[in-house]
Structures are given as structure tokens and as C-alpha cells.
Amino acid sequence: MSKLTKSSSVAPPSVPATARSYHHGDLRSELLDAAARLLREEGEAGLSMRRLAQELGVSRTAPYHHFADKHSLLCGVAEEGFRRFRRVLSESELGLHGVLREDSLRDFSRRYVDFAVNNAEYYDLMFGGKLWKSQALTESLKTEAYRAFREYLGYIRGYQQQGQISSEVAPLRFAQLSWSTLHGISRLLIDGIYLESEVVEEMCRTAAEMFARQARL
Amino acid sequence: MSKLTKSSSVAPPSVPATARSYHHGDLRSELLDAAARLLREEGEAGLSMRRLAQELGVSRTAPYHHFADKHSLLCGVAEEGFRRFRRVLSESELGLHGVLREDSLRDFSRRYVDFAVNNAEYYDLMFGGKLWKSQALTESLKTEAYRAFREYLGYIRGYQQQGQISSEVAPLRFAQLSWSTLHGISRLLIDGIYLESEVVEEMCRTAAEMFARQARL
DNA sequence: GCGCAATGTAGACAGTGTCAAGATGCTCTG
DNA sequence: CAGAGCATCTTGACACTGTCTACATTGCGC
Incomplete structure (x- = not known):
């Protein structure tokens, strides 16, 4: 007692x-x-x-x-993280499907990185090897996780169909590459490697500029 | 006994x-x-x-x-990783300081990602939050870690001075951004998130293309 | 009102990092 | 060559971990 x-x-x-x-x-x-x-x-x-x-x-x-083991508990936390993450990203200008401008890419990038940095405890689980490497993600977590990327990919495809992104660009590759960049920035910021939090703004701006050039806007 | x-x-x-x-x-x-x-x-x-x-x-x-605690042991492993990493990168065409071509960027990217994927046990420690977040890197590890990035930054600066990279590009920012991208690709590959190992080649090619455009080659 | 499923509990086990105290043997000085 | 000093290795102990098994309590549906 x-x-x-x-x-x-x-x-x-x-x-x-x-x-x-x-x-x-x-x-x-x-x-x-x-x-x-x-x-x-x-x-x-x-x-x-x-x-x-x-x-x-x-x-x-x-x-x-309530949870079979610690792993399942962590999957549950990650799932909640993905729900919040998708909410934040869906508020981005990028979803509006009007004209694609560099500003939209910057807004999206900023939201992505800000979420990662300010919710590192979630982001670490959502996009860390700890859960993914185990090859045993909860089914509901997998669903949630892939939905986030699929929505982003959907934006890209949509813009390309509207002629806002060069037809020479492979949408999947473009999505993977820009996502990788944002993920890399976020990880380096969270872990404190080579990047200080003062440069977040500028990194996102430059990243968006780079994405825009690659999309040939 | x-x-x-x-x-x-x-x-x-x-x-x-x-x-x-x-x-x-x-x-x-x-x-x-x-x-x-x-x-x-x-x-x-x-x-x-x-x-x-x-x-x-x-x-x-x-x-x-031989090691004060587990943390120090891991720092030792990471240090060895950085030594191998630098050796691999220094063999890249990028160090040659002739004309900077997209091929050189691709070669460097390929070496970076290949090392990460094939030496994940080292890469995880070298560029993972586990050690960095602790804020207690061995002094010798810190030295080794920053040297890797500084050398890369040196390449970029060198090319810019030779007029191979637009003067409008901030070398530090360009180095950080491209490094972030390569880090992001590597992490997603290692952890098995959104990327399959079959696309390594193409990702690196596209990444190099994107870097080159950003550098305005 | 009763029984069962959901939810709570304590006890136990093997495993962990690491500290303290003692044993051993290499090396170097006299 | 004796022996002191020091690096290295050893055993014992502690508090902590995840998780299994067996048991207790309770709320809900019949």
C-alpha cells in the first residue's frame, strides 16, 4: 500500500x-x-x-x-501524433488547389518542420526507427501513417494535372524527395546536429525555393 | 568459472x-x-x-x-563510424575541385546514402538523437563529427569561389540544405518509411539534379 | 440477481546499467 | 632481481526494467 x-x-x-x-x-x-x-x-x-x-x-x-506491451503503447502514442500532424498539414495553403506558388510550398514546409520541432516526442515515434524497424506497426498506425504521405502525394498530383508542375517531374519521386528534405531538416533540428533552431525560417524558405525550381514553377 | x-x-x-x-x-x-x-x-x-x-x-x-559507461562506449563506436564515413566521402569526385558537374553531386549523394544504408549500425549512432540529444558527446567525437560537415562545406565554398556555384547562393545554407536532404533520404531508407531500397539510385539522381538547379549550374 | 467479461492487483523472474571492494599481473624503479 | 604501483579484471550487490502468472474486484447484460 x-x-x-x-x-x-x-x-x-x-x-x-x-x-x-x-x-x-x-x-x-x-x-x-x-x-x-x-x-x-x-x-x-x-x-x-x-x-x-x-x-x-x-x-x-x-x-x-489496455496495451499488449510497451511497443503497442508507443504505437498508440504515434497514432495520436499522426492525427495531430495531419490536422496541421491539412490547414496548409497547399491543400487549396488553386495556383501553386512558392509561398504555398513554404507554408507547408514551415508547418511540417514546426510541428516536428514542437512535438518532437510525437515526431520521434511517428518517424523514428524505434517503431518502424520493428516491422510490427499496429494496423491502425500503418493506416494513419500512410494516409499522411498519400495526402501530400495527392496535392502534388493535383497540381501537376492542373499544369502547375512540369509534366517531366515524376510526382511520386518529387513527393518523396521533398518529404525527405523536410524530414532531414526536422531530424537535424530535433537532434541538434549541424542546425540551430534560429535558422528554421530560412531553411524552410530555401527549401521551398529549391522545391519550386525542381517543379519548374 | x-x-x-x-x-x-x-x-x-x-x-x-x-x-x-x-x-x-x-x-x-x-x-x-x-x-x-x-x-x-x-x-x-x-x-x-x-x-x-x-x-x-x-x-x-x-x-x-575502458569506457566510463554505455554512453561512452557508443560514442566510441560512433567515432569509428565517422572515420569510415569521411574516408568514403573523401574518395568522392566532389573533392577534386575541377569543374562542378551534376555527376559529381550525384556521386557524392550516392556515396553518402550508400554508406548510411550499408552501415546503418554506425549511421544510427553518428546521426541519431540517442547520442546527440544527451548533450554529452565525447570531445573527440564532436571533433570528428563536425569535421565531416566542415569538409563538405569546404567543397561548396571552393566551387563557389571558382565561379561554379552562383554567388547568390549562401554556401552554408546550401550545404545544410543538401545535407538535410541526404540525411532525410538515408533515414527514411534505413527505417523503412515511405522509401524502398530499390529507388536509392533514382532518388540520388533526382536529388543531385535538384541540388544542381539550386546551385544554378 | 447473477454470471461473466473487463479491469484491477500482487508476486515472481530474468534481464539491465553501474557502483564498491577485492584479486591479479604487467611494468618500471631501486 | 625485489617489490611497489597501477592498469586491468573479478565477484557481489542494488535498483530498476518489461512482462508472465495467478488472483481480486467490479460493472454490465441477461
């Missing part, structure tokens, strides 16, 4: 006053939120299944009734 | 016949090699300090006389 350390935490995580009576109520989604929070605040090393359970005031093994 | 499992390994790792007598002889470098091998064969999860020690037939804590 010595583990009710929850009462010692400064701000109890929004439990509705009725303290809790054996059954938690909404453990699954609270696990996902707490996991993301721990990752953000303390990095990968700060997240353990046991710690997570303790933080939410349940026993060590309770989370296993 | 039951831990001399080394004799049970199929191919003893090139020990000079004189089996070993308390002192190992060259543990440090064997640790680095074995660590890279384990990472390659079994991934990050397959590498533990204890496993490493057992594999080399020494006690669990012996490695700690």
Missing part, C-alpha cells in the same frame, strides 16, 4: 474529484497522454511502463490490460 | 592462440568491434554491456575499465 504516492504529486492529473474506486474510468487515454508528457519532459529514458502506472496511481500491470 | 563460454563460440575473434590469462590484451578495440557487430546483427535491443562482456569472455564489469 506504500505506493499511493499519487497523493504526494503536486497537481493530480485532472481526476474528477471522486477519487477512484478500483476501476479507473479512462485509463487507456490517460496512459497515452501521460506517456507523451513523460517523453516530452524527460525523454525516452524517462518513460517506463511502471513509472507510467505509478504516475497514474494504478498498479504496475494495469496498463497491460 | 562457469563463464568461459568463449570456448563455445564457433569462431574465436582472432585472439593470438595464447588463450588469455586474466589480462585480455586488446579489450578496448574488441569492445568497439563487437558492439558494432551486435548492433548490426540484432539491433539496439541486442546490445548490452553484460552481453558484450560475455561475448568477449570477460566479466560483466571489465568493459567499465
Whole structure:
């Protein structure tokens, strides 16, 4: 019984006053939120299944009734990340399908990189080897993950059909290449390699310029 | 004494016949090699300090006389990776400082991505958040890491001074942007995201084309 | 109201990184 | 050649991890 350390935490995580009576109520989604929070605040090393359970005031093994294992839990977090990611990207000018201007590419690039940098705890899982290399992505995660890229590819195809992108450009290749660039910028920024966060703006501008030239706008 | 499992390994790792007598002889470098091998064969999860020690037939804590902790060991592996990386890149046509052609950029890109894909166990450490985020890179690793990029930047500056790259291009920005692209391609390939290894060649070709246009060759 | 499925719990096991204390043997100085 | 000093290696211990098994409690549908 010595583990009710929850009462010692400064701000109890929004439990509705009725303290809790054996059954938690909404453990699954609270696990996902707490996991993301721990990752953000303390990095990968700060997240353990046991710690997570303790933080939410349940026993060590309770989370296993909602996620088969740690891997599944992380897939769940990544999935939530993709939902937020798609929402951000879909608000981009790029989806408007009018005239394709360099500004639109810049806006998209900026949104992409900003999301990655400001939601690194999600981005790391969404586009990191940790989950993908395991070759065991949740089916729902796979769906969500590919949808993001497919939507982007759809934009490119749309613009090409409207004659806004040279017909000599292979849409898939163009999409992969520009996505790679944005991914590379994001990764270097997040990990603090060769790039400082002060240059985000300029990197995105130059990247968009490069994309535009490649598309022969 | 039951831990001399080394004799049970199929191919003893090139020990000079004189089996070993308390002192190992060259543990440090064997640790680095074995660590890279384990990472390659079994991934990050397959590498533990204890496993490493057992594999080399020494006690669990012996490695700690050569590396302060696991982190330092990994820094050592990454450093070796950078040495190999620089060697590969320096053989590129890009270093020749004659006329800059798209072919040179393609050759460089190809070498970069090929190294990353075929030496993923090194690349992951060299350019992964695992070490960089810790903010505690070994001094010698930092040196080696920045040297790689500085050499590349040097190539770009050299070509610009020879009038091979438009003076409107900021060399640092161009270097960062193209490096980001190559990094992004490599990461997506290694992690198996959106890119299949069959398209390596074409991605590199298209990337070089894009770089060349940006440089206004 | 009852039974079952969902959800919670404690106990145990093998594995991890790493610290502290002690054993061994190479090397160099006297 | 003796022996001191030091690098190296060893065993023991600790706190932590993910996850398995077995058991307890509860809410919901009949």
C-alpha cells in the first residue's frame, strides 16, 4: 500500500474529484497522454511502463490490460501524433488547389518542420526507427501513417494535372524527395546536429525555393 | 568459472592462440568491434554491456575499465563510424575541385546514402538523437563529427569561389540544405518509411539534379 | 440477481546499467 | 632481481526494467 504516492504529486492529473474506486474510468487515454508528457519532459529514458502506472496511481500491470506491451503503447502514442500532424498539414495553403506558388510550398514546409520541432516526442515515434524497424506497426498506425504521405502525394498530383508542375517531374519521386528534405531538416533540428533552431525560417524558405525550381514553377 | 563460454563460440575473434590469462590484451578495440557487430546483427535491443562482456569472455564489469559507461562506449563506436564515413566521402569526385558537374553531386549523394544504408549500425549512432540529444558527446567525437560537415562545406565554398556555384547562393545554407536532404533520404531508407531500397539510385539522381538547379549550374 | 467479461492487483523472474571492494599481473624503479 | 604501483579484471550487490502468472474486484447484460 506504500505506493499511493499519487497523493504526494503536486497537481493530480485532472481526476474528477471522486477519487477512484478500483476501476479507473479512462485509463487507456490517460496512459497515452501521460506517456507523451513523460517523453516530452524527460525523454525516452524517462518513460517506463511502471513509472507510467505509478504516475497514474494504478498498479504496475494495469496498463497491460489496455496495451499488449510497451511497443503497442508507443504505437498508440504515434497514432495520436499522426492525427495531430495531419490536422496541421491539412490547414496548409497547399491543400487549396488553386495556383501553386512558392509561398504555398513554404507554408507547408514551415508547418511540417514546426510541428516536428514542437512535438518532437510525437515526431520521434511517428518517424523514428524505434517503431518502424520493428516491422510490427499496429494496423491502425500503418493506416494513419500512410494516409499522411498519400495526402501530400495527392496535392502534388493535383497540381501537376492542373499544369502547375512540369509534366517531366515524376510526382511520386518529387513527393518523396521533398518529404525527405523536410524530414532531414526536422531530424537535424530535433537532434541538434549541424542546425540551430534560429535558422528554421530560412531553411524552410530555401527549401521551398529549391522545391519550386525542381517543379519548374 | 562457469563463464568461459568463449570456448563455445564457433569462431574465436582472432585472439593470438595464447588463450588469455586474466589480462585480455586488446579489450578496448574488441569492445568497439563487437558492439558494432551486435548492433548490426540484432539491433539496439541486442546490445548490452553484460552481453558484450560475455561475448568477449570477460566479466560483466571489465568493459567499465575502458569506457566510463554505455554512453561512452557508443560514442566510441560512433567515432569509428565517422572515420569510415569521411574516408568514403573523401574518395568522392566532389573533392577534386575541377569543374562542378551534376555527376559529381550525384556521386557524392550516392556515396553518402550508400554508406548510411550499408552501415546503418554506425549511421544510427553518428546521426541519431540517442547520442546527440544527451548533450554529452565525447570531445573527440564532436571533433570528428563536425569535421565531416566542415569538409563538405569546404567543397561548396571552393566551387563557389571558382565561379561554379552562383554567388547568390549562401554556401552554408546550401550545404545544410543538401545535407538535410541526404540525411532525410538515408533515414527514411534505413527505417523503412515511405522509401524502398530499390529507388536509392533514382532518388540520388533526382536529388543531385535538384541540388544542381539550386546551385544554378 | 447473477454470471461473466473487463479491469484491477500482487508476486515472481530474468534481464539491465553501474557502483564498491577485492584479486591479479604487467611494468618500471631501486 | 625485489617489490611497489597501477592498469586491468573479478565477484557481489542494488535498483530498476518489461512482462508472465495467478488472483481480486467490479460493472454490465441477461
